[in-house]
Amino acid sequence: MADSDILAAISQKNSSVGFxxxxxxxxxxxxxCTALASLVPFGHGTIPTLAIGLVATFLTAIVVTFRFSLLxxxxxxxxxxxxxxxxxxxxxxxxxxxxxxxxxxxxGIKLGVLPKRFEDFSTLVYAVxxxxxxxxxxxxFVYLYAFISRFVPILKEGIQKSDLVEKCFLTVGGLILSVxxxxxxxxxxxxxxxxxxxxxxxxxxxxxxxxxxxxxxxSGQNDLRHPQFGxxxxxxxxxxxxxxxxxxxxxxxxxxxxxSEWNTIPAIDKMKSRxxxxxxxxxxxxxxR
Numbered sequence: 001m002a003d004s005d006i007l008a009a010i011s012q013k014n015s016s017v018g019f020x021x022x023x024x025x026x027x028x029x030x031x032x033c034t035a036l037a038s039l040v041p042f043g044h045g046t047i048p049t050l051a052i053g054l055v056a057t058f059l060t061a062i063v064v065t066f067r068f069s070l071l072x073x074x075x076x077x078x079x080x081x082x083x084x085x086x087x088x089x090x091x092x093x094x095x096x097x098x099x100x101x102x103x104x105x106x107x108g109i110k111l112g113v114l115p116k117r118f119e120d121f122s123t124l125v126y127a128v129x130x131x132x133x134x135x136x137x138x139x140x141f142v143y144l145y146a147f148i149s150r151f152v153p154i155l156k157e158g159i160q161k162s163d164l165v166e167k168c169f170l171t172v173g174g175l176i177l178s179v180x181x182x183x184x185x186x187x188x189x190x191x192x193x194x195x196x197x198x199x200x201x202x203x204x205x206x207x208x209x210x211x212x213x214x215x216x217x218x219s220g221q222n223d224l225r226h227p228q229f230g231x232x233x234x235x236x237x238x239x240x241x242x243x244x245x246x247x248x249x250x251x252x253x254x255x256x257x258x259x260s261e262w263n264t265i266p267a268i269d270k271m272k273s274r275x276x277x278x279x280x281x282x283x284x285x286x287x288x289r
Contacts, residue, residue, distance in 0.1 A: 020071040028138055029071060033061035035135035039097045039217075075145045082152065086145035089238045093140040093215070096238075098133040100216045102126060116221055147235050178256070185252040192255055211236070233258075 020026070037057035038050075059268035064070040105125055108114035118125075162170070185191065192209040215237035217230035240258030247253040 006118045007016045012232070019287050020075050026065050026071060029142060030058065030061040030065055032135055032139035036097070036139045038132055039101050039129070039136060069073045071142065074142055074149070077149070079149065079152075082148045083145060083264070086141055086148050089148075089235065090137050092238050092241060093144065093234060094133045096212075096215050097130050097136055097140075099271035100212070101129040101133070143231075144235060144238075147199075179257045182250065185255050192252075209255070214240075 034054055034057050037054055037091055104127070105118075105122075107115070109116060159273075192206060207213075207221050208219075211221060213219040213221045213229060213231060214233040216222070217228075219230060222229050225269070237258050240254055243257045244254035250256065
């Protein structure tokens with residue numbers, strides 16, 4: 001590497017470090033974390049627990065930002081293409097947060113968790129959800145960049161350290177698995193369309209798809225079994241979303257790429273009203289016990 005390249009890299013690093021050390025930037029990140037936490041109200045808990053969660057998130061964000069220098073550690077080594085990728089992923093995540101929030105709002109009303117009169121404030125809820133989702137972009141960006149910047153080196157190292165036999169095994173195995181998934185999701189609905197639970201051991205298959213649990217922290221399936229699945233799986237779900245846009249000619253492409261997308265399957269769309277009606281009936285039966 002030439003001296004000029006080294007100096008440019010050092011200059012870029014110093015400028016990025018100086019930016020993330022800015023108190024205003026750090027305060028924006030803390031508020032963004034709180035905004036992100038506020039987008040998970042109706043899937044779990046009540047208003048008091050939501051308030052406690054927001055306060056806990058705010059205080060935790062302050063500690064990890066100012067006491068443990070989280071931003072400095074995340075952006076210690078900045079790679080431009082990873083930065084741009086994280087920005088794109090964060091925008092997709094914010095749009096998804098907005099959709100999940102609105103979906104949860106209507107589900108809460110339909111299931112009786114929220115008062116029926118809340119429907120009169122739908123427009124206001126949409127506006128607040130849009131503003132909050134936009135405010136959550138910085139927090140989503142930091143998380144996604146932290147993931148990408150650490151996952152890419154691990155992936156590169158795994159590829160570089162694999163010998164020819166291992167690479168051939170992974171390639172052939174991946175092709176066989178891809179073909180199997182295409183056939184499976186186009187010949188049976190057991191993993192995404194049946195209105196019954198536990199058809200696959202310990203997997204409420206249709207709910208995982210309906211609620212897009214891989215990118216929806218608010219999903220009822222992200223309970224004590226895996227409460228943060230919507231966080232950890234988010235980068236993979238966003239990647240699957242992008243891949244499904246490219247592979248649009250393959251039926252059920254998102255499900256094949258990731259395994260949980262409700263609105264990408266027209267066949268399931270016909271079942272929405274019936275499944276939701278059954279969920280409401282089940283909820284009422286439960287409340288009458």
